[in-house]
Amino acid sequence: MSKNSYLKGAAILSVGAILAKFLGIFFKIPLAHIVGDVGLGLYAYPYPIYNFFLAISVIGLPVAISKMVSERAALGNYRESHRVFKIALVLLIIIGGVSSLLLYSLRNVIISVLNWHPDTYYALIGISFAPFFVSLMSAFRGYFQGLQVMTPTAVSQIIESIGRVIGGLGLSVLLVNLYGIPQAAGGASFGATAGAMAGSAFLVFLYISKRKNIQRRIDRSPKGKTESTQMILKQLLAISIPACISATVTSLMGIIDTSMVPARLAQAGFTMNESAALFGQMTQKAQTLVNVPLTLSTALSASLVPAISEVVALRDRKELQSRVELGIRSVLLIALPAAVGLSLLSGPIIRLLFGDSDGGNILAILSYSVIFVMLTATLQSILQGLNQMIIPIKNLLIGAMVKVIANYILVAIPRINIQGAAIGSIIAYAVAAFLNYRSVVKYTKTKTHIGQTVIKPVIAVCIMGVVVSIVYYSIYELLGNSIATLLSIGLGGIVYFFVLLLIGGITSQEMEVIPGGNRLTPILKKIGFLRREKK
Structure with a gap:
């Protein structure tokens, strides 16, 4: 895989992930108005448990699928790369199905053991079916990524987020009027299932539409030694288990809060x-x-x-x-x-x-x-x-x-x-x-280098903080909270950036991290604002 292909693929995935993240953020804003803070809490309680189930079941397997598919496809062996996908698909369907069944079956036990609000019951039901469809999506995403086709993953992420917003908000509005806040929180949680269903449907449809091209590649592949199903499963698990362990440990932070906070607040x-x-x-x-x-x-x-x-x-x-x-x-x-x-x-x-x-x-x-x-x-x-x-x-x-x-x-x-x-x-x-x-x-x-790495950014941040505070509280009474907040954020960002430039706190290498930084770099160098890194 060439460096440009890698960067292009990474850029596509990043755009998809960022758009999906922002759709998720904007989902929370109307949801807060529909169900209030109590409803948000009922909606939030099950998510760390859900993420934990995903961590121990499907996180890591898409990476393993993409790696194994890519290795075989690079050798022109599309027959074996497709076998990897089919075996992984069956494995993920089983894992996802079992995870969903466990979440649904253990809902009362989870609420009781973790001392959650009894009304969390509906949110747990709403989210319990999502792991099955997330598992299905993971198999197809891993396969397409292994073939160096990143767009399906990015598009499915966006479709999944749109499905979550439409399904979750639609159900929460309907249910809050018919029943009440607990049921509306459950409807919002079902948004995760609705989004995963939508993303899965897109990927399955895309796979079916590409089936002739996939089969043509398989038919052209040399008929070499066929790997056993057991060997492929061993490889999949060997690659995915370290990533699963890492994701499981990361999800522990959320588990700690959702399992401890209700009981300690009661105390x-x-x-x-x-x-x-x-x-x-x-x-x-x-x-x-x-x-x-x-x-x-x-x-x-x-x-x-x-x-x-x-x-x-x-x-x-x-x-x-x-x-x-x-x-x-x-x-x-x-x-x-x-x-x-x-x-x-x-x-x-x-x-x-x-x-x-x-x-x-x-x-x-x-x-x-x-x-x-x-x-x-x-x-x-x-x-x-x-x-x-x-x-x-x-x-x-x-x-x-x-x-x-x-x-x-x-x-x-x-x-x-x-x-x-x-x-x-x-x-x-x-x-x-x-x-x-x-x-x-x-x-x-x-x-x-403490001066360059820590002290200069801290100086710029301190000046930014003073400017932000002065601007906000100076214009709040006159222009109101919304305009004062947006102006403060904008001016704060500009001040931080220019103070960094003035004190030599940023180099042309670091400018590449900033969106549009590559275009600004030659201009800033020409006018003497940008420090050149030492060779």
């Missing part, structure tokens, strides 16, 4: 409705906004693995250290202003999007987790590029244990309540990021 004296409302504010308002900058982190992390692997293979230690520092610096350039901006304007942003400021105090704290989540993900990708797969998993497990302790102590304190879970997330990811960084330094001998 603090909150009713079930109050607990559900607070949980909805944290997960569906604050966390939804925090996820926006984290989308960029996913793209950065994905590009780091091959970049690090390449220089490791070439045994170029100097270039390895350069890329490690560039990765860390790039993520801090994005994470620092995102965290501070979300924190300073937490109330105004929540009010702009959701119509009230409930949850603003949670976002003010949780926003700082952006820095450590992005650092953890970036450093994890560097370690993966160094073929150190287990270390980041261990470090994240240590972070998860820290979160358990923080949640247990802090959430039960009435004055802190749900904010304790946000503080727990910051501490947990800070621990994981520190441990990952220590491991990266150990294996690469990289020395971080």
